[in-house]
Amino acid sequence: MALREGALRLNLLLNSRTFYKFNSSVGVRSLSEHVSSTPVTSSAPEIASDHLIYTQEHFALKESLRKIIDQEINPHVEQWEAEGIFPAHKVFKILGSAGFLGVNKPVEYGGLGLDYSYSVAVAEELGHIRCGGIPMAIGVQTDMTTPALARFGSAVLKQEFLLPSIMGDQVACLGVSEVGAGSDVSSIMTKAVRKGDEYVINGGKMWTTNGTQADWICLLANTSDGPPHRNKSLICVPMNLPGVQIARKIEKLGMWSSDTAEVFFDDVHVPCKNIIGQEGMGFTYQMLQFQEERLWAVANILTMMENVIQETIQYTKQRKIFKRPVLHNQSVHFRLAELQTEVELLRALLHSATALYIKGNDVTKLASMAKLKGGRLAREVGDSCLQFWGGMGFTSDVLVSRFYRDSRLMSIGGGADEVMLGIICKYMGTLPKN
Numbered sequence: 001m002a003l004r005e006g007a008l009r010l011n012l013l014l015n016s017r018t019f020y021k022f023n024s025s026v027g028v029r030s031l032s033e034h035v036s037s038t039p040v041t042s043s044a045p046e047i048a049s050d051h052l053i054y055t056q057e058h059f060a061l062k063e064s065l066r067k068i069i070d071q072e073i074n075p076h077v078e079q080w081e082a083e084g085i086f087p088a089h090k091v092f093k094i095l096g097s098a099g100f101l102g103v104n105k106p107v108e109y110g111g112l113g114l115d116y117s118y119s120v121a122v123a124e125e126l127g128h129i130r131c132g133g134i135p136m137a138i139g140v141q142t143d144m145t146t147p148a149l150a151r152f153g154s155a156v157l158k159q160e161f162l163l164p165s166i167m168g169d170q171v172a173c174l175g176v177s178e179v180g181a182g183s184d185v186s187s188i189m190t191k192a193v194r195k196g197d198e199y200v201i202n203g204g205k206m207w208t209t210n211g212t213q214a215d216w217i218c219l220l221a222n223t224s225d226g227p228p229h230r231n232k233s234l235i236c237v238p239m240n241l242p243g244v245q246i247a248r249k250i251e252k253l254g255m256w257s258s259d260t261a262e263v264f265f266d267d268v269h270v271p272c273k274n275i276i277g278q279e280g281m282g283f284t285y286q287m288l289q290f291q292e293e294r295l296w297a298v299a300n301i302l303t304m305m306e307n308v309i310q311e312t313i314q315y316t317k318q319r320k321i322f323k324r325p326v327l328h329n330q331s332v333h334f335r336l337a338e339l340q341t342e343v344e345l346l347r348a349l350l351h352s353a354t355a356l357y358i359k360g361n362d363v364t365k366l367a368s369m370a371k372l373k374g375g376r377l378a379r380e381v382g383d384s385c386l387q388f389w390g391g392m393g394f395t396s397d398v399l400v401s402r403f404y405r406d407s408r409l410m411s412i413g414g415g416a417d418e419v420m421l422g423i424i425c426k427y428m429g430t431l432p433k434n
């Protein structure tokens with residue numbers, strides 16, 4: 001039912017001003033024409049009637065996004081990777097104008113008002129960007145920084161921060177991790193002390209994606225001295241306030257085109273109205289926000305894995321050693337078959353978690369399982385495929401080496417593998433109590 005409502009909504013939106021503007025600029029055809037074309041690399045059923053959760057509208061959305069990726073993003077990826085940053089405001093404006101920064105966000109704040117399966121479809125399609133950094137930066141904007149604001153924020157706050165983020169007029173970032181607290185979110189030290197009708201913020205955030213370019217940060221801070229799960233709040237903090245300081249842009253193993261910052265807050269004054277929802281509920285809101293972050297990350301990396309496997313098949317088919325293609329060695333084609341099988345298993349888990357999520361279920365356990373498996377499988381795909389490319393795989397000229405570097409983050413960021421295991425154990429009732 002939810003899917004059908006979403007599909008109808010998208011149908012309407014495809015005829016709306018926003019989509020029309022976008023469609024005409026990239027030459028997108030009518031909805032029925034969208035559906036007839038087949039995406040290039042996916043081995044998943046790509047006909048809507050055969051798909052478990054995607055309708056014709058999902059495929060139309062994916063195809064529209066693919067045009068933007070091919071025309072506006074992929075031609076610049078090499079340059080942005082080399083420069084260690086991409087122009088977030090420019091790229092987000094293109095995506096925002098076309099409706100892709102808020103597919104499941106409320107219509108009154110510029111979103112498309114669709115259910116979360118459309119966000120998963122968008123995340124999958126973003127996996128066609130030929131690096132991990134840019135999709136991650138987009139995901140931070142759409143599925144990591146704004147879900148709590150959309151769900152629990154006041155109308156005034158949504159007008160000020162959500163709407164411009166969905167329209168692509170502002171870049172957002174998420175401030176949870178700190179130098180001394182990543183996996184253990186409850187132990188963050190940043191404080192927001194209420195003084196009159198303002199909070200005064202002191203502390204620092206680490207590894208903040210989009211941090212050097214962001215207009216605002218969704219900041220997790222301690223707003224009281226109470227118990228660690230009840231003393232935190234999420235606050236929207238403009239990054240141009242006095243006392244907000246970008247300490248440095250962090251150099252990294254991978255995700256080069258995504259800027260990662262260390263940010264300090266020194267007596268930063270923010271109006272109390274900038275708090276998302278209720279004071280003291282920030283930890284809970286952030287845990288809920290993580291569900292979408294994790295589903296998004298899995299959807300995104302699925303496509304990347306599939307593309308790397310496909311490109312490895314193409315390369316090993318034409319690369320001859322000992323007078324026959326590399327691919328003709330059983331150890332090679334069997335391994336690729338095994339990896340593709342695992343990708344399909346992960347896809348099944350993602351789509352069943354998504355189907356349950358859009359029906360209103362808590363899918364923390366399934367999302368954590370998918371995130372765990374996604375991180376581990378990405379490491380296997382990267383390592384095995386790179387091996388089959390030989391010396392070429394070790395160069396910077398090919399997708400597989402970038403994937404090998406970029407995808408390593410999946411087992412660390414947004415909750416490390418061990419954190420996922422801990423959550424799964426909690427749901428299984430096997431985690432010893434302290």
Ligand SMILES: Cc1cc2nc3c(=O)[nH]c(=O)nc-3n(C[C@H](O)[C@H](O)[C@H](O)COP(=O)(O)OP(=O)(O)OC[C@H]3O[C@@H](n4cnc5c(N)ncnc54)[C@H](O)[C@@H]3O)c2cc1C
Pocket residue numbers: 140173174175176177180181182183184206207208209210252255260409412413414415416417418419422
């Ligand atoms: C490129 C990049 C972008 C990021 N973007 C953001 C962002 O935008 N916003 C943000 O808030 N954060 C961001 N992060 C931070 C990221 O979420 C954290 O790095 C991650 O949560 C892990 O925290 P940590 O690095 O402090 O590792 P630690 O907490 O120090 O953990 C170190 C290791 O300990 C192990 N471990 C953890 N828990 C357990 C356990 N229970 N049992 C056994 N072993 C365990 C794991 O192997 C883990 O990798 C980003 C990080 C990177 C690298």
